[in-house]
Amino acid sequence: MSTLGNSTNIFWHDCAVGKVERQKLLNQQGCVVWITGLSGSGKSTLACSVGRELHSRGKLSYVLDGDNLRHGLNKNLGFKPEERTENIRRVGEVAKLFADAGLICIASLISPYRKDRDACRSMVPDASFIEVFMNMPLEVCELRDPKGLYKLARAGKIKGFTGIDDPYEPPLNCEIEIRQKDGICPAPCEMAGQVISYLDEKGYLHAH
């Protein structure tokens, strides 16, 4: 590798490729877009739409889906309170790594407790944690019931289901709130537009 031969004067122990260099390469800024809300509120749909729109703009993003990670990184965790907390902590830690790698990391988890979300916020550098609250009425989510889970929860076959017999604590100071307008849910592209606009305004879609 002749190109490597020129590098012999570099101090090799100083690992000079850091977040700033990666962000320049990608022409974007790493951050965490944390989508929280009830089951059926549209988190995965939004995550997917945001990822698609970012890609069409040449930006690199990656979706961390709570359900998917339970088949891999978090497969040794159940649904006891302390296991839910650990589940969210691990996703937060991984999201932090992706943001540090320069990606726009889109995490999509119910993450019902404020303290767990706040713990994830505190892991990443200031302002690079963007909390998106899917503020959809429970009735709407329950009508959709895409996974049939509300039915099971109402029948008592799932215990501790968020919104039914376990609380959802809405964010107090989220960066973005997605809600119905005149009783109509926004289309995925509209919801994604709200997130993309925010990222654009805050400068995440360019390197600094």
Next chain:
Amino acid sequence: MSTLGNSTNIFWHDCAVGKVERQKLLNQQGCVVWITGLSGSGKSTLACSVGRELHSRGKLSYVLDGDNLRHGLNKNLGFKPEERTENIRRVGEVAKLFADAGLICIASLISPYRKDRDACRSMVPDASFIEVFMNMPLEVCELRDPKGLYKLARAGKIKGFTGIDDPYEPPLNCEIEIRQKDGICPAPCEMAGQVISYLDEKGYLHAH
């Protein structure tokens, strides 16, 4: 977001941005470069050199360092056998996600047991796990002793230290082996060159 208005005919539930699209964006192929070897064998140095060289070629990589992750994702794990295994499993799962995101993920861990490394290999698609064995003599590593750990292990102040009172199981079929030539350790740029050459030959430095 007027540009989003054009996307309303897309099937939003089909999350079309996948590994292939990300790889095209990055013009590279996601994979895991897993560096294994004794403490002091030069894993971090190699990881850093490879990352630097990849960056100079416009390729996006990210280093997962075993020690660093013990301050974050793995901070609730100690050094009992089952905790070591879980430590490596989590790093493997995260490396898998990074490779899926399209990055060249460089994992740097002692990872002394063959079964733990093989478990990580089995997580990622065939051939995209590239095991790099830092085959340095124990005497060399112990002389370097960059963290002073061998001294503590010899004095009995650390128990179960790899190479002293806990075994290191060398890979049987690693993709790359780094070793001394005529009793001299290769320079970091030479070691990195060996890895970069491999990635280049196998096509990882371009999208397919």
